[in-house]
Amino acid sequence: MGSTRRVGRGAGSRSRPLVTLGVALVATSVLAACGSETGKTINVYYAPEENFQTVVDNCNEQANGRYQIVYNKLPRDADGQREQMVRRLAAEDDEMDVLGLDVTWVAEFAEAGWAAEWTGKNKAEAEEGVLPGPLETAMWQDKLYAATKNTNIQLMWYDERLTPEPPETWDEVIAAAKRLKQQGKPYQVVFTGAQYEGLVSMYNSITESAGGQILSDDGLSVEMDEGAVRALEILHELTTAGITAPGLTNAQEDETRLSFEAKGSQAAFQLNWPFVYPAMQEGNPERAEHMKWTRFPEATAGEPSRSTIGGYNLAVSSYSKHQPEAFEAALCLRSAENQKFSAVSDGVPPTIESVYNDPEPIDPSKPAGDDNPNMETAYPMKDTILDALKEPGVRPLTPAYQNVSTVISTVLSPPSSIDPQATAERLRSEITDALESKGVLP
Amino acid sequence: MTTEVAASTADPDTGAPAGKKQLSEGKRAERRLGLLLCAPAALVMLAVTAWPVIYSVWLSLQRYDLRFPGQTEFIGLENYITVLSSPYWWTSFGVTMGLTAVSVALEFVLGFALALIMHRTIVARGLIRTVALIPYGIVTVVAAFSWRYAFTPDTGYLAQLLAPEAALLTERMPAFGIIVLAEVWKTTPFMALLLMAGLALVPDDLVKAASVDGASPWQRFIKVIVPVMKPAILVALLFRMLDAFRIFDNIFVLTNGAQQTGSVSVSTYNNLIQGLNLGIGSTMSVLIFITVAIIAFIFVKGFGTAAPGSDDGGRR
Numbered sequence: 147m148g149s150t151r152r153v154g155r156g157a158g159s160r161s162r163p164l165v166t167l168g169v170a171l172v173a174t175s176v177l178a179a180c181g182s183e184t185g186k187t188i189n190v191y192y193a194p195e196e197n198f199q200t201v202v203d204n205c206n207e208q209a210n211g212r213y214q215i216v217y218n219k220l221p222r223d224a225d226g227q228r229e230q231m232v233r234r235l236a237a238e239d240d241e242m243d244v245l246g247l248d249v250t251w252v253a254e255f256a257e258a259g260w261a262a263e264w265t266g267k268n269k270a271e272a273e274e275g276v277l278p279g280p281l282e283t284a285m286w287q288d289k290l291y292a293a294t295k296n297t298n299i300q301l302m303w304y305d306e307r308l309t310p311e312p313p314e315t316w317d318e319v320i321a322a323a324k325r326l327k328q329q330g331k332p333y334q335v336v337f338t339g340a341q342y343e344g345l346v347s348m349y350n351s352i353t354e355s356a357g358g359q360i361l362s363d364d365g366l367s368v369e370m371d372e373g374a375v376r377a378l379e380i381l382h383e384l385t386t387a388g389i390t391a392p393g394l395t396n397a398q399e400d401e402t403r404l405s406f407e408a409k410g411s412q413a414a415f416q417l418n419w420p421f422v423y424p425a426m427q428e429g430n431p432e433r434a435e436h437m438k439w440t441r442f443p444e445a446t447a448g449e450p451s452r453s454t455i456g457g458y459n460l461a462v463s464s465y466s467k468h469q470p471e472a473f474e475a476a477l478c479l480r481s482a483e484n485q486k487f488s489a490v491s492d493g494v495p496p497t498i499e500s501v502y503n504d505p506e507p508i509d510p511s512k513p514a515g516d517d518n519p520n521m522e523t524a525y526p527m528k529d530t531i532l533d534a535l536k537e538p539g540v541r542p543l544t545p546a547y548q549n550v551s552t553v554i555s556t557v558l559s560p561p562s563s564i565d566p567q568a569t570a571e572r573l574r575s576e577i578t579d580a581l582e583s584k585g586v587l588p
Numbered sequence: 589m590t591t592e593v594a595a596s597t598a599d600p601d602t603g604a605p606a607g608k609k610q611l612s613e614g615k616r617a618e619r620r621l622g623l624l625l626c627a628p629a630a631l632v633m634l635a636v637t638a639w640p641v642i643y644s645v646w647l648s649l650q651r652y653d654l655r656f657p658g659q660t661e662f663i664g665l666e667n668y669i670t671v672l673s674s675p676y677w678w679t680s681f682g683v684t685m686g687l688t689a690v691s692v693a694l695e696f697v698l699g700f701a702l703a704l705i706m707h708r709t710i711v712a713r714g715l716i717r718t719v720a721l722i723p724y725g726i727v728t729v730v731a732a733f734s735w736r737y738a739f740t741p742d743t744g745y746l747a748q749l750l751a752p753e754a755a756l757l758t759e760r761m762p763a764f765g766i767i768v769l770a771e772v773w774k775t776t777p778f779m780a781l782l783l784m785a786g787l788a789l790v791p792d793d794l795v796k797a798a799s800v801d802g803a804s805p806w807q808r809f810i811k812v813i814v815p816v817m818k819p820a821i822l823v824a825l826l827f828r829m830l831d832a833f834r835i836f837d838n839i840f841v842l843t844n845g846a847q848q849t850g851s852v853s854v855s856t857y858n859n860l861i862q863g864l865n866l867g868i869g870s871t872m873s874v875l876i877f878i879t880v881a882i883i884a885f886i887f888v889k890g891f892g893t894a895a896p897g898s899d900d901g902g903r904r
Contacts, residue, residue, distance in 0.1 A: 225862065228862075229861060229862065232654070232864060233861070236654050236864070254655050257655055257656065258654060258655045258656075258657060259657065341846065393755075395758075396755060396758050545655045545656065546655065548862060548863060548864075549863055552858075552862075552863075583651075583653040583655070583656060583863070583865050583868075584670060585670065585674065586670060586671055586674035586676045586677055586855070586859060586868060587676070587855075587858050587859050587862070587863045587865075587868075588676045588850075588855075588858070
C-alpha cells in the first residue's frame with residue numbers, strides 16, 4: 147500500500163486535481179493487481195489470540211519474503227466469527243486464504259465446498275504426530291480439510307480441602323455434593339448451563355461417557371440411543387438435587403469460572419476448560435493452592451469418561467488465489483514449535499502429542515521458570531489433559547452442526563425441566579429436521 | 589421527488605383509453621419529457637426494490653441451503669408449510685404482535701401528550717421541540733447498548749436501582765418490558781412530530797367556536813380536534829406499526845432473542861444468516877412482507893388512511 151500511495155502523490159504534483167484523482171485511482175488498481183502477484187499476501191482469519199501475532203511474525207520470517215502473512219482478527223464470539231467467514235465465502239470472496247475454524251465447523255465448510263482438501267505432502271505433515279481426537283475434528287468423510295491448531299478439553303476442578311479424594315462418577319459427584327451441603331460446606335456443582343453451545347458440550351460429554359451417540363457415525367441421521375437418554379437422566383438428576391448454583395441458566399464459561407473463583411464461593415466442583423487454572427492463580431491465589439483437577443466424571447463406574455474437545459483448526463479457502471502458499475503458511479502457524487509457544491503463552495493445549503513432553507522452555511538458553519515457562523510450569527495438569535485427550539468425546543460431525551446445536555441447547559434448556567423419555571423423543575424429531583435443514587431454527 | 593409525483597399523477601391519464609384526446613401537442617410533449625426524466629429513477633427503484641423482492645419469493649419456493657449446494661431444488665410451497673407449522677415461528681410472531689401493540693399504544697398516548705405540549709408552548713418553542721427530538725436522533729443500536737449496560741447486573745445504574753439481585757434481561761417478561769421501554773423512548777418523538785403536524789391542521793376558529801358553544805376541554809379534544817386530525821393520526825399509527833413490526837436492532841442488542849423474546853425479524857436473521865438456509869429464511873421474509881402489506885391494506889381500505897398531502901386520493 148505504501149508504494150501505491152507514493153505514486154498517487156507523485157502524479158498529483160504535476161496535474162490538476164480531478165485528473166489526479168483519476169490517475170491515482172487507475173494507479174491504485176493497477177498496482178494492487180501487480181502487488182499481489184509479486185509479494186503475495188496470505189490473509190489469515192482467526193479468532194483473537196493475544197500472542198498469535200508473534201507466531202505470524204515467526205512464520206513470515208521463515209517464508210523469507212515469498213509471502214507475507216497478515217493476521218485478520220475475527221470477532222471474539224464464535225457466532226460472529228463463523229458469520230463473517232460464511233458470508234464472505236458464500237460470495238466466493240478470494241481475499242481470504244487461511245480460515246481459523248472452530249472444531250465443529252469443519253464438516254460444514256467442507257460440505258459447502260469452501261475448504262480445500264489437504265492432500266499429499268501437506269496432508270502427511272498436517273497429520274504427523276497429531277492426537278486422534280483432534281485429528282478427527284479436521285476430517286469430513288475420511289478426507290482431511292484442515293490442520294489442527296490447538297485443542298481443548300474439559301476437566302473437573304475441585305477443592306482438595308473439601309474432597310481430598312475426588313469423586314469419580316456422576317453418582318459420586320451428586321452424593322458428595324449432597325453430603326457437603328448437609329455439613330454446611332461449599333457444595334455446588336458448577337458448569338455451563340446457559341442456553342448455548344456450552345450446554346451442548348456438557349450434554350455431549352455425558353452422552354459419550356455413557357457410551358451413547360447423538361448422531362450416527364456418518365452424521366446423516368439421529369441416533370439418540372440408550373447412552374444419550376441416560377445422559378438426559380444424569381443431567382436431570384444433577385439439576386434437581388439442589389446442588390447447582392442459582393445462576394445456572396445464565397452461566398457460560400466465565401460465569402462458571404467466577405462462581406468457583408469468587409471469595410466465599412459455594413462451589414465445590416467445577417466442570418470447565420483449563421483456562422480456569424491461570425485465571426485462578428490471579429483471581430483467588432489462596433484457593434488456587436488447593437484447586438486440583440481430575441478427569442470428567444464417569445457415567446458408568448469403571449468406564450472411562452469421554453469429555454468434549456474444543457479448539458481450532460486451520461483450513462485453506464477454496465477461493466484462495468494462493469493455495470500452495472496458504473497451505474504452507476497454515477502448516478507453519480500450527481507447527482510443533484508454534485503450538486508450544488501458543489500453549490505456554492496463550493494457554494491453548496497443543497494437538498501434537500510430542501509437544502506435551504517437550505521439556506524445553508520458550509527461551510532454550512535460560513532455565514525454565516515463571517518468566518521462562520515450559521510445558522511443565524505452564525501446564526501442571528498436562529498429563530491429565532493428555533490422558534483425557536486420548537479418550538475424547540468429539541461432538542457430532544455434521545455440516546448442519548449449527549442447527550443441531552441450536553436445537554439441542556433450546557430443548558435442554560433449562561436442564562431441570564428435562565423429562566428423559568419425552569425430551570429424547572423431542573430431540574429425535576427436531577434434530578432430524580435440523581439435519582435435513584428442513585425445520586425452522588428457534 | 590416532485591417529478592415523480594407529477595409523473596405518477598400523469599401516468600393514468602396517458603395510459604387511459606381514448607377520450608382524453610383533447611390534450612394539446614405541447615402538453616403531450618411535456619408529459620413525455622416528464623416520463624423520460626423520471627424513467628432512470630423509476631428503473632433504479634425497480635432494480636433495487638422489485639428485483640430483490642421477486643428474488644426472495646423465488647428463493648422461498650426452493651430448498652436452498654448454502655451448506656448443501658448440491659441439494660438445491662424447487663419445492664413449491666413446502667417451505668411455507670414448514671414455517672407456518674413451526675411453533676418457533678408462531679412464538680416469535682406472537683412476540684412481535686405483542687411488542688407492536690404495546691409499544692405503538694404507549695407511543696401514541698405519550699406522543700400525543702408531547703405533541704400537545706410542543707404545539708401549545710409559547711416560550712422557547714424551538715428549544716423544546718429540539719430537545720424532545722433528541723432520542724429520535726440517536727442511532728438505535730447505540731441507544732440499545734446504553735439500555736443494555738444500564739440493565740447489566742452489578743454495573744448498570746438501572747439494574748442497581750430497580751432490581752439489585754436479579755438479571756432482568758435474562759427473564760422473559762422483564763426483558764420484554766425493557767425492549768418496549770427502549771422502543772417507546774426512541775420513537776415517541778417521531779410519533780409526536782407526526783401528530784404535531786396534524787394539530788397544525790386544526791383551525792383555531794373551530795376550537796374557539798366549540799368553546800363558545802360550551803364544550804369542555806375534553807369535549808373539544810375528543811369531538812373537535814381528534815376528528816379533524818384523523819388523517820394525521822392514522823398515518824402516524826400506520827407508519828409506526830409497519831416500523832414496529834419489523835423490530836430487530838433493539839432485540840438483537842438487548843437479548844438476541846433469548847428467553848423467547850425474538851421477533852420475526854430475529855427469527856429470519858437466525859435462519860438466513862446463521863443457519864444459511866436461504867429457502868426458509870426467504871420464506872420468513874416474504875411472510876413478514878405479506879403481514880406488513882396486510883396491515884397497510886387494513887389501514888388504507890378499512891380506515892381510509894391516505895398519504896399525507898393527497899386528501900382526496902385515499903379512497904380511489
